[in-house]
Amino acid sequence: MTLDWLDAFLITGLFEVVMVIGLALLLHLQLGLARIANFGVVGFWGIGMYVFGVLYVQVDWPFGEPWQFLACAAAATVVAGLAGLLVGWLVADLDTDGVLVGTLGFATAVQILATTQDDLTGGARGMGGLGFPYDIGRVKDNEFLWLVLVTAVVGAILLYVWRVHRSPYGRLLIAVGSNEPLARSLGKPTFRTKLWLFAVASAAMGFLGAMYGVMVRFLDVGNLGVGVTLAAMVGLVLGGTARVWGAVVGVVLTVGLFDIVIQSYLPLPREWYTQAIPVLREAAFGLTLMVVLLFRPLGLLGDMRRDRLMGKIHGR
Amino acid sequence: MVADVVRAAAGPRIHVRGAVKSFSGRVVVNVEDLVLGDRPIEGLIGPNGAGKTTLMRMIMHSTSLDRGRVSLLPPGGGEVVLSSLPAHRMARHGVVKSNQVIMDFDKLTIWDSLLLAVAESRYEQPQRILSERTVFARHEAEIRRHLDFFGFGDPSAFAMSAGEKKLLDIVRCLLLKPTFLLLDEPTAGLPDDLTEKVMTVVRELAATGTTVVIVEHDLNVIWNLCDEVHFMAEGSVILRGDPQSIREHRTVVEKYLGEGHV
Numbered sequence: 204m205t206l207d208w209l210d211a212f213l214i215t216g217l218f219e220v221v222m223v224i225g226l227a228l229l230l231h232l233q234l235g236l237a238r239i240a241n242f243g244v245v246g247f248w249g250i251g252m253y254v255f256g257v258l259y260v261q262v263d264w265p266f267g268e269p270w271q272f273l274a275c276a277a278a279a280t281v282v283a284g285l286a287g288l289l290v291g292w293l294v295a296d297l298d299t300d301g302v303l304v305g306t307l308g309f310a311t312a313v314q315i316l317a318t319t320q321d322d323l324t325g326g327a328r329g330m331g332g333l334g335f336p337y338d339i340g341r342v343k344d345n346e347f348l349w350l351v352l353v354t355a356v357v358g359a360i361l362l363y364v365w366r367v368h369r370s371p372y373g374r375l376l377i378a379v380g381s382n383e384p385l386a387r388s389l390g391k392p393t394f395r396t397k398l399w400l401f402a403v404a405s406a407a408m409g410f411l412g413a414m415y416g417v418m419v420r421f422l423d424v425g426n427l428g429v430g431v432t433l434a435a436m437v438g439l440v441l442g443g444t445a446r447v448w449g450a451v452v453g454v455v456l457t458v459g460l461f462d463i464v465i466q467s468y469l470p471l472p473r474e475w476y477t478q479a480i481p482v483l484r485e486a487a488f489g490l491t492l493m494v495v496l497l498f499r500p501l502g503l504l505g506d507m508r509r510d511r512l513m514g515k516i517h518g519r
Numbered sequence: 520m521v522a523d524v525v526r527a528a529a530g531p532r533i534h535v536r537g538a539v540k541s542f543s544g545r546v547v548v549n550v551e552d553l554v555l556g557d558r559p560i561e562g563l564i565g566p567n568g569a570g571k572t573t574l575m576r577m578i579m580h581s582t583s584l585d586r587g588r589v590s591l592l593p594p595g596g597g598e599v600v601l602s603s604l605p606a607h608r609m610a611r612h613g614v615v616k617s618n619q620v621i622m623d624f625d626k627l628t629i630w631d632s633l634l635l636a637v638a639e640s641r642y643e644q645p646q647r648i649l650s651e652r653t654v655f656a657r658h659e660a661e662i663r664r665h666l667d668f669f670g671f672g673d674p675s676a677f678a679m680s681a682g683e684k685k686l687l688d689i690v691r692c693l694l695l696k697p698t699f700l701l702l703d704e705p706t707a708g709l710p711d712d713l714t715e716k717v718m719t720v721v722r723e724l725a726a727t728g729t730t731v732v733i734v735e736h737d738l739n740v741i742w743n744l745c746d747e748v749h750f751m752a753e754g755s756v757i758l759r760g761d762p763q764s765i766r767e768h769r770t771v772v773e774k775y776l777g778e779g780h781v
Contacts, residue, residue, distance in 0.1 A: 366649065367645075370647065370649070371634065371638040371650055371651060372643050372644060372645055372647060372648060373648075374627065374631050374635050375638070377624070377626050377627060378631075378635050381624040381625055381627060382622060382624050382625070384622075385622045385624065386635075387581070387605075387606045388607075388615075389610060389635060390608075390610030390640075390695065391635075391640075392605075392607050392640070393607065396643075399644075399645055400645070403645050506626075507626060509626060509628045509631055509677075510628050510675055510676050510677060513628045513630040513631060514673075514675035516651065517630050517659075519673045519674065519675055
């Protein structure tokens with residue numbers, strides 16, 4: 204396979220875009236349907252990444268690839284899901300402010316733990332030793348294949364979310380977000396519903412974290428800052444929290460525009476790349492969030508159209 | 520005129536004992552001992568602020584009790600302590616309530632709202648994302664029967680008017696197949712023909728063994744429909760009897776109806 208036409212920087216940028224689309228889609232289930240403002244996305248993603256990394260590097264596995272990757276990724280997914288269950292249990296019945304503070308606090312705790320438990324995680328020094336579960340040639344080839352695989356995973360998440368909109372489960376999530384006491388009066392276990400939503404979405408976020416760990420092959424606690432949550436949140440809000448394609452459109456227009464077009468194709472001064480660009484990125488995303496919430500709070504794609512959807516699948 | 524519903528079998532009853540609820544130090548409900556459901560259709564009337572809606576909410580456990588106990592007494596015997604159950608478990612025991620204030624899911628269409636009410640919990644799991652057709656096929660006929668009866672328009676649209684939302688609330692309750700149905704001002708804001716339809720449905724339900732308790736300010740509904748009426752004032756049920764005797768009772772006239780009504 205000749206990938207000379209493909210810039211290595213572009214592969215990393217595309218991976219970032221696709222991964223954030225995946226996170227934004229999962230956040231869409233929580234925020235867009237069930238109205239749960241999860242500001243701890245990076246915490247669940249980070250748990251997945253670090254559990255994967257620690258198990259992959261620190262444990263002497265009796266079998267080789269791809270089983271080592273699969274075992275570690277499965278463990279990372281389960282642990283992230285359990286973390287979601289625990290956080291969900293603590294915050295699911297709180298109001299929006301409580302959920303926001305609780306999830307943000309959880310993400311901070313994950314970052315602090317990853318930094319302080321340096322005998323396991325490498326702490327601020329970071330941790331190397333991760334690799335692809337295959338070797339098809341050059342690094343660029345391996346990275347490209349990994350990009351294809353994460354695209355397939357995120358495609359599956361997109362398909363799942365699309366189906367959720369057309370299922371009794373999706374309707375239940377919307378009902379919980381729209382009028383929880385009324386949903387309860389219809390016999391719906393709203394607390395349990397939110398709990399499972401937290402668990403399932405967090406597990407998938409953890410899996411994406413593990414995939415990211417493989418892509419970068421070096422775990423850095425700097426990745427556990429607010430950047431990932433902000434990227435998923437801003438992308439989703441810009442596209443439209445209530446629409447399936449909102450996550451895709453919004454993330455392409457934010458992360459895609461900034462991480463690929465601006466960083467790759469604009470003639471920015473060299474010295475900006477180390478310090479200034481990450482800060483500019485967060486500032487630009489924050490500004491986008493404010494502008495969207497002020498002038499188009501439902502995002503570019505607008506509100507969900509259940510009337511159109513129901514008319515299409517069930518008729519009049 | 521009293522309905523004189525003849526029911527096929529005795530229905531469930533609800534027993535309220537020593538139930539107290541205060542808001543900001545003011546006692547809103549203080550019911551010593553009350554059994555609802557001795558007769559198929561019972562009414563609960565009283566002036567505004569008497570505590571009727573709060574009592575209904577306490578029965579449903581959507582408002583917690585300061586103290587006391589609310590139990591469901593099924594016709595076959597036994598007792599289910601409703602006041603120790605979470606609110607979402609009420610419907611499973613057949614205890615269902617319509618809402619006084621209009622409540623709706625603003626993001627859901629009429630189809631959605633009714634399919635939500637009927638969908639069994641096994642189809643509402645994160646892994647059951649292909650079960651929409653099954654749920655629709657199982658319940659379409661039943662939902663359409665209700666929609667046709669009440670004259671709903673396009674069910675793929677949102678409920679728009681207050682009356683439509685009120686009816687939707689009632690239909691959701693009916694789809695839950697209640698054995699004990701509490702209706703809190705079910706006909707408020709409805710035109711006469713729809714009020715009549717609601718009364719017809721209530722009579723049919725009662726005839727098949729469902730116990731119905733109605734809170735209503737439209738007293739024609741109470742006098743025409745109920746076999747027994749409870750009169751509530753200042754947080755307590757102070758009188759019960761057949762509609763005629765309640766209607767003419769001195770206390771009810773003084774505290775609620777006024778001389779002109781008699």
